[in-house]
Amino acid sequence: MEEWAFKRKINLLGDVSVGKTSLVLRYVKNLFGDDYLKTIGTNVYKKQIDFESGRVVLMINDIMGEKTFRSVQEGAFRGSSGAIAVADITRSDTYDSLLEDWLPRYKKFTDEDESIKDKSLPMILVVNKYDLADEDMIKEWEDRSYEIFDDMVFSSAKTGKNVEYIFSSIAARAQLDIRFSVKDMKEVISKRAVETPGDLLDVMLALCSFLGDIPYERMEEILTESGIDKFGLIKSHEISEIEVIRFTDKLLGIYKKKDDEYAISIIDMALGMYLQQ
Ligand code: G3D
Ligand code: MG
Numbered sequence: 579m580e581e582w583a584f585k586r587k588i589n590l591l592g593d594v595s596v597g598k599t600s601l602v603l604r605y606v607k608n609l610f611g612d613d614y615l616k617t618i619g620t621n622v623y624k625k626q627i628d629f630e631s632g633r634v635v636l637m638i639n640d641i642m643g644e645k646t647f648r649s650v651q652e653g654a655f656r657g658s659s660g661a662i663a664v665a666d667i668t669r670s671d672t673y674d675s676l677l678e679d680w681l682p683r684y685k686k687f688t689d690e691d692e693s694i695k696d697k698s699l700p701m702i703l704v705v706n707k708y709d710l711a712d713e714d715m716i717k718e719w720e721d722r723s724y725e726i727f728d729d730m731v732f733s734s735a736k737t738g739k740n741v742e743y744i745f746s747s748i749a750a751r752a753q754l755d756i757r758f759s760v761k762d763m764k765e766v767i768s769k770r771a772v773e774t775p776g777d778l779l780d781v782m783l784a785l786c787s788f789l790g791d792i793p794y795e796r797m798e799e800i801l802t803e804s805g806i807d808k809f810g811l812i813k814s815h816e817i818s819e820i821e822v823i824r825f826t827d828k829l830l831g832i833y834k835k836k837d838d839e840y841a842i843s844i845i846d847m848a849l850g851m852y853l854q855q
Pocket of ligand 2: 583598599640641642
């Protein structure tokens with residue numbers, strides 16, 4: 579199933595002890611406060627989210643906040659689709675540190691990343707440990723303006739407050755950016771073989787996933803209508819030419835209706851490569 583989903587890498591940013599690991603563990607495992615879960619190096623957690631428009635597999639990168647681990651941190655920024663910047667509600671210096679240190683480095687290393695075309699990756703600010711805050715603290719955070727962030731959310735890994743929301747929100751934003759995360763689908767296709775019906779189907783599905791504008795349910799319908807069995811049951815080598823051509827033709831029809839010249843040109847290109855065999 580997973581190959582039909584959009585994979586999105588998300589980075590957690592923020593100083594030691596703001597609660598990065600606690601937030602991700604609350605989200606992924608619904609746990610809080612287990613000692614053995616302290617971060618060693620980089621941990622990648624995987625979580626699938628289903629939206630109306632399709633499935634997103636979040637690869638959440640949790641890193642050590644210590645400054646001495648910079649090179650590891652920066653390596654983890656490669657290929658990022660968005661970030662959750664975490665501050666501790668009881669320590670406003672953790673916010674300064676995001677602005678002065680974490681964000682510039684994240685931006686620098688994602689800007690240099692050639693797999694990312696668009697420079698403005700989604701980024702949300704999470705002010706964690708809400709359960710420890712008094713009214714004055716809350717007011718102080720509310721009074722700031724957060725223009726550089728797409729959203730600001732109070733959270734508590736301890737109580738679970740807003741934890742689900744934070745990750746769904748970044749996933750939704752990262753999914754929307756799909757057109758920008760790969761430079762050019764043509765380049766991707768031109769580098770691979772389109773020889774068998776299975777190859778052609780792979781390319782078509784990759785294209786849909788890249789464009790991200792056909793709802794998951796509709797995709798299932800089109801596959802079924804083309805005679806191709808349900809998603810999970812597809813085995814590339816068992817797909818017949820007639821089925822894939824039918825499927826490709828239906829997609830072409832959809833993108834012609836949308837007047838999407840880019841999609842049409844890519845389908846033409848893939849079909850051309852296949853038919854030249
Ligand atoms: P980090 O991954 O950013 O370094 P951790 O931070 O997730 O390791 O959390 C650091 C400490 O803060 C942990 O306590 C953890 O239990 C606590 N913590 C994390 N989130 C919250 C929260 O929302 N509320 C409260 N009250 N505490 C939180 P210890 O005692 O293990 O150091
Ligand atoms: Mg940690």
